[in-house]
Amino acid sequence: MATPLxxxxxxxxxxxxxxxxxxxxxxxxxxxxxxxxxxxxxxxxSDAFQNTVSTEAYDVFRENLQERLEKxxxxxxxxxxxxxxxxxxxxxxxxxxxTVDSSLEIQNGNVxxxxxxxxxxxxxxxxxxxxxxxxxxxxxxxxxxxxxxxxLQEIVTYIKxxxxxxxxxxxxxxxxxxxxxxxxxxxxxxxxxxxxQNQFNDAVYxxxxxxxxxxxxxxxxxQEQIRANATITHNLNTYDLIVVAYDTVTMYTLPxxxxxxxxxxxxxxxxxxxxxxxxxxxxxx
Numbered sequence: 001m002a003t004p005l006x007x008x009x010x011x012x013x014x015x016x017x018x019x020x021x022x023x024x025x026x027x028x029x030x031x032x033x034x035x036x037x038x039x040x041x042x043x044x045x046s047d048a049f050q051n052t053v054s055t056e057a058y059d060v061f062r063e064n065l066q067e068r069l070e071k072x073x074x075x076x077x078x079x080x081x082x083x084x085x086x087x088x089x090x091x092x093x094x095x096x097x098x099t100v101d102s103s104l105e106i107q108n109g110n111v112x113x114x115x116x117x118x119x120x121x122x123x124x125x126x127x128x129x130x131x132x133x134x135x136x137x138x139x140x141x142x143x144x145x146x147x148x149x150x151x152l153q154e155i156v157t158y159i160k161x162x163x164x165x166x167x168x169x170x171x172x173x174x175x176x177x178x179x180x181x182x183x184x185x186x187x188x189x190x191x192x193x194x195x196x197q198n199q200f201n202d203a204v205y206x207x208x209x210x211x212x213x214x215x216x217x218x219x220x221x222x223q224e225q226i227r228a229n230a231t232i233t234h235n236l237n238t239y240d241l242i243v244v245a246y247d248t249v250t251m252y253t254l255p256x257x258x259x260x261x262x263x264x265x266x267x268x269x270x271x272x273x274x275x276x277x278x279x280x281x282x283x284x285x
Contacts, residue, residue: 002029201225201248201277221283227274232282233265240285241266249276 003025011022018026031037039045053061073080073088080088089095098111112120188194191203205225222234225248234241239260245268246253257269268280 005029197249198277205248205277205279221281223279223281225277225279226268227277229267229269231261231265231267232280234282235264236282236284237263238284239263242283242285243268244281244283245278247274247276248279254278 008022008026008029010016011018011026070079073084077085077088086095089097183195183197188200188203191200194200194203202225220236222232222236224232226232241260243256243258243266244253245256254274255271257271259267259269261267266282270278
C-alpha cells in the first residue's frame, strides 16, 4: 500500500531531517516513467474501453460505408449510368425536358438544335417548291372534260362505296375469312331468301345434284362438298378413280391426300383446314 501524500509531506517540513526509510517510502509512492502503468490501475479506463468498437467491427463498418458511398450520386452525375439518370429525371419531374447534343461527336440530346431544324425546313421548302408546277398540272387535268378521267372517277366512287365487300373478297382469296361474310350483289327470289355467298353456293350445289340425278343412267362419278377431312362414300364399286378438289369461292383447285378406303369410299385429307366449302369430284375410269 502506498504511503499517503499527507504523511510524506509531514516528513519534509521546515527543520525536519527525513530518514532513509522515509525517502524510500516517498519515492516508492510515485511511478517511475520507465515503469508501465497496468491497464486496471487506470481508473475508468476499463469502462471506457467497453464503449469502443473492435477492429473487426470497424472494418465491416468501413466496407459497408464504402459500398454506400459508391451508390451515392456525384454532384456532376458522372458516376450514373443512363438508366439511373432516367430514374432521377422521373423522380425530379424533369423526364421530358429537352436537351440538345453536347457536340458533333457526343450526340446525347433528345431534340434538334435550332440550326438543325432550319436546315430541315430548307430541304422541305425546296421540295415543296419543286412540286408546285406538278400540282398545278394535276389541277388542270382534273378540270378538263376527259372521258377517261370520268370513268376513273366512277371506278373510284364504286370502290369507296363497296370497300367493305371488296376487302372481304380479298380476304377470301388469301384464306383469312369465309364465304358466310360476303353479301350477294343480286337477288334470287326464285331460289329463296339468299343474302350471302355461302347460301348461294349451297343452292347451286343442290340444283346441280338434282339435275345429275335426273339424267344419270349409268353412274360414273360422284360429287360432294366438304369443309374438313372426311370419308366420302361414292358407290362407284371400283378402285380405278380420279379425285379432283376445288374451292367453291375462289375456284382454285386444291392439293389433297386421297386414300382408297374400299371400292365404294375414299378418305380425303387437306394439308390445312379450308376456309370455304370444297367441291370434291370422284370420277370412275
